Amino acid sequence: MNLNISRLLLAGMIVLACQSAHALEPYEFPDEQTRLRFQELTYELRCPKCQNQNIADSNAPIAKDLRQEVHRLLEEGKRDDEIVYYLVERYGDFIRYRPPFSLNTALLWLTPIVLVVVGVGVALWLGRRRKVTSNGADDLSPEEEERLARILRAQDRTFE
Amino acid sequence: MKRFLLFLPLIVAAGIFFLFSQMLEHDPNELQLARKDKPVPAFALPALRDASRILTEQNLRGEPMLVNVWATWCPSCHVEHPYLNKLAKQYGVKVVGLNYKDEREEALKWLARLGDPYVFNIFDEDGRLGLDLGVYGAPETYLVDAGGIIRYRHVGVVDDKVWHEILLPRMQEAGWQGAES
Incomplete structure (x- = not known):
């Protein structure tokens, strides 16, 4: 009985832990390192529509598109800075949570x-x-x- | 020095007032246009009406025009549509449509029902061109000049006020000589 309850609790905790939006999309990665890079990049990129969320946590369609784009660029073998530059070219420094030092910043x-x-x-x-x-x-x-x-x-x- | 310190609170207050009054004008939800003064990114996408006709960035030059990003799932686009009709038919503005992440059937029905202000529509089904332009929410309206350079973007509904106060002056700056000039 006790064992059943703790199993249930464990299952509940696992479900809660998976609430992050991108966990819902079954992205596949060639290796663990790429998966970690995807995680880091999506945590550092800001959703253009919802502003105070990163693209990993946001459910906005644009955030989903950008996650997909990051995944695609990773698959193409792009470096992290190339991926960030690619997105900054389109959405501006705004989408970086760590903006570079410039006159504006x-x-x-x-x-x-x-x-x-x-x-x-x-x-x-x-x-x-x-x-x-x-x-x-x-x-x-x-x-x-x-x-x-x-x-x-x-x-x-x-x-x- | 003492006398100066006496005025310090006033100076600080004036500074804060100035800063905040600047922020009143600024909509924090509006992103800066990353592609400002840059050419329309290269693309090759089918037209909405005729899937066999491939449109490219070459089709977006020749005269100043508005490129309107819209979709049938976008409620604000519905609000905006009658005004686009007016711009195209009464003011003679060249309006190109970018049908963004939409379904062809639905989009064609929409145009049949609400009227078609567009010279042609680019059918961007998976949002590739949208992403290249930096679209983050429809409706958005890009001002592209005769040389195919993006000069301005308006995010949100285009209405009479937006046209007269924001878009018209920039269209004229880009050399547009329409009925409203």
Whole structure:
């Protein structure tokens, strides 16, 4: 009885694990390495229609077409970068989840670095300013000490 | 320096405002046209009406034209169709159809029922030419100039507004001298 339940659970888990869309298409590969390359490529290419899914996970017809295209190009013996270039030629850098550095993507790549530099700069500047003001408060010259005492005395008198 | 810092929030806010107002204009679902200013990719596909007639990229030159990607399974194409009829018949625009991943019978029935604005239709049954062009959803309309160079793509329904504000100026730029110019 227990064995049956665990078998059922196992079967359920296997079904869930196979939910990825391309698991539904029976692609055949000459070897394990090509299968892995197919997996990697389809995980790194973005579906043009659904935007925030890769073509491996999307059920959109265009994603299916692109999976088929990647498979076809793999069968033709194309290299990974050739396959990516082939698709970029048609759909633009948009379909790459890792866009190359260019004028268009400079903002995307450089903003984090700029923000970190600005943040560190502001933190250093604030830290230095605090030190300067606290030093200044402690370091009154003898004349200033005397003047301060005089002002305080004068004030005490007015309140009497 | 202190005075400058006082204005810093204002400057940052103005920058953000500028950035966001730019984004208002931009539809994130619209992809850039990878083939912009490049020739129509080579192809050899049958015509929709006459399967024995083979059309190639050579058929897409000579004068500025619109290449409309459509299919009978595409609801927005149904919405768009009457306006394409108007463009072709009233404004004299050369409209070529790219029947995309469709069935020949169904497509012919559609044209018989809704009218045929197309000079001819390329029958792209398995979407090869569509993929080469970078089609990601019908309807799409490509503007091809006399030299067979792709100048623009509109994604979505072409209507009066799209024609007058977007396509017509670009057609004229490509040297089109139709009834509407």
